[in-house]
Amino acid sequence: MEHKFKANELFNLSVDTKSVFPLNLEFIVKDKKSKDFSGPGIYFLYYKEELVYIGYFHSSKLSNDVRTQRWIKELASITMRGKQIVFTQRAFDAHQNCVNYPVFQGEISDNGFLTSANRVLFTDKNWTSFQTNDFLGDFTFYWFKEEKNLNRTREELKEVTSQLRKFYKPTCNG
Numbered sequence: 377m378e379h380k381f382k383a384n385e386l387f388n389l390s391v392d393t394k395s396v397f398p399l400n401l402e403f404i405v406k407d408k409k410s411k412d413f414s415g416p417g418i419y420f421l422y423y424k425e426e427l428v429y430i431g432y433f434h435s436s437k438l439s440n441d442v443r444t445q446r447w448i449k450e451l452a453s454i455t456m457r458g459k460q461i462v463f464t465q466r467a468f469d470a471h472q473n474c475v476n477y478p479v480f481q482g483e484i485s486d487n488g489f490l491t492s493a494n495r496v497l498f499t500d501k502n503w504t505s506f507q508t509n510d511f512l513g514d515f516t517f518y519w520f521k522e523e524k525n526l527n528r529t530r531e532e533l534k535e536v537t538s539q540l541r542k543f544y545k546p547t548c549n550g
Contacts, residue, residue: 383517387451403448405441418433
């Protein structure tokens, strides 16, 4: 299986006309076949040449798909364009100091796609690109599906991911 996927090959964007810009996009999986995207694994997300996120996915159910369970949330919250975005207090405070990203009264909650201060600052820095609906081609996922013979537990996969994050220090983790 190929490990490198451009986000625009995997997802379509749909504008939700009932939501208010900029939190008005839905990320929709293009190909519903999930075999290659199910099961445990580790993924890297790049924006252009910048490593922005390292995450893991652990599910033994074939019906669970990393694209729908994790990658949509990452794209929505890293670009601050997803209609389900909510803020932690720290993220909301960072949002109030944005120079480029529109400042508004967002929702402080844990019921939705939670964003972070690091993601808010990243979005503000890259807002020129994210304000259009043509940014998916700038994101690339590298998916490393866990080999069946390794059979790592969720905790083991989480620890490997934690070590990778410490070493590479992605922009939007944390």
